[in-house]
Amino acid sequence: MTDEDHKTDAPAPDPSPRRVPSVWPAFIAFVVAMALSQVAAIIVGVCIVVWFLATGGNAQRLATDLPALLVSTPVFITLLLASQGGLFVTTLAAARLAPVPLRGGLGFVHPGLPVWGYLVLVLGSFFPLIAGVAVFEAASQVMPMDQSLGSAFEQVTPGGGMGLVLFMALVPGFVEEAFFRGYIQRRLLARWPAWAAIIVTAGLFGLMHFYPANIAFAFVMGLWLGVVAWRTGSVWPAALCHAAVNATSGVGNLGARFGIIPDPIPDVAVGGVITLALACFLASMWLLKRGLQTQMGDSGVAEEVTC
Known part of the structure; x- marks a missing residue:
């Protein structure tokens, strides 16, 4: 067999090498998500004002009655749902445009965690939570903070309060993680080092909370959630x-609203x-360090086509 025959039988090189996705769609999606969330909340707010006036509300007292109306439990949940809905729509649209399966x-x-691993991660999250609260308290001394959540809890009944807690846990926990640790962080990890992708994603997550003290708290929590999502290769644990x-x-x-938790809390507690x-938290770090599953960006996402 001649050299020419060997050249003829050799497989042709792949003309389309694998390329990782661009990062700019992630930042565009963030801007769109923030705009759409605010627009959705404003539209709902306008509808609530129109309903208030149409049902006999006094237009002259609207300025004094509206703040209390907006933090009433049904209205507050509706406004949050509208904002989260805008974020969720953006997440689905951005993910659908990416050339990979949506899920x-x-x-x-599946993150590949043992059953006890979920409990360890959840309990380990309380340490970043404590750190975030400390940063929040320090920042709130010199910068404004969002008072709407506290005002909403001041008006709740026990039943309404449990509904508000359940909503706050399930809806933002799913929607915000799908967008930030799911879509944005996974896209950044395909091109950037893990530390850069996690920090930038946490920064964007913080900016979504608008008020400086809230931004500081969300940034601290975003760093922890980013590490959890990266090391487990899944959004579910985060x-x-x-x-x-x-x-x-x-x-x-x-x-605090119903006096169940003492103020101040005993030092022993x-x-x-x-x-x-x-x-x-230390057990969680050990668990995550084991590398239970391929890290985000090491496979799958890195094989997307640039778009």
């Missing part, structure tokens, strides 16, 4: 941790909670 593209895959943090915050507000949170 895998957003990271809703969504569970996010839901647990939101539920804990809601239960804390609800307990505070020390016990911090010790347990730190122990579970």
Whole structure:
């Protein structure tokens, strides 16, 4: 067999090498999501004002009655649902435009964690939560913070309060993780080092909360949730941790509202909670360091076509 025959039988090189996706769609999706969320909330707010006036509300007292109306439990949940709906629509649209399956593209895959691993991660999230609250308290001394959530809990009934806590845990925990740790972080990880993708995603997650003190808190939590999503290769554990943090915050507000949680909290209780949170956080870091599954960006996402 001649050299020419060998050349003829050799497989032709692949004319279309694999390329990773561009990062600019992630930033465009963030801008669109923030705009759509605000527009949706404004539209719902206008509808509520029209309903208020149409049902006999006094136009002259609208300025004084409207703040209390907006933080009433049904209206507050409706406004949050509209905002989260705008974020969810953007997430689905952006993921559908990406040339990968929707479920895998957003990271809703099995993380490969043992059953006890979920509990460890949830309890470990309380340590970043404590750190985030400390940063929040420090920032709120010099910068404004969002008072709407506290005002909403001041008006709730026990039943309405539990509904609000459940909503805060489930809806943002799922929607925000699908968008930030699912779509945005996975796309950035395909091109950037993990530390850069996690920090930038956490920064965008913080900016979504608008007020400086809230941004600082969300940034701290975003770093932890980003590491969880990256190391497990799935959004599910991060969504569970996010839901647990939101539920804990809601239960804390609800307990303060009805005097169930003492003020101030005894030092022994505070020390016990911090010790347990730190122990579970260290166990979580050990669990994540094991690399239970291929890290986000190491496969799957890196094989997308540039778009």
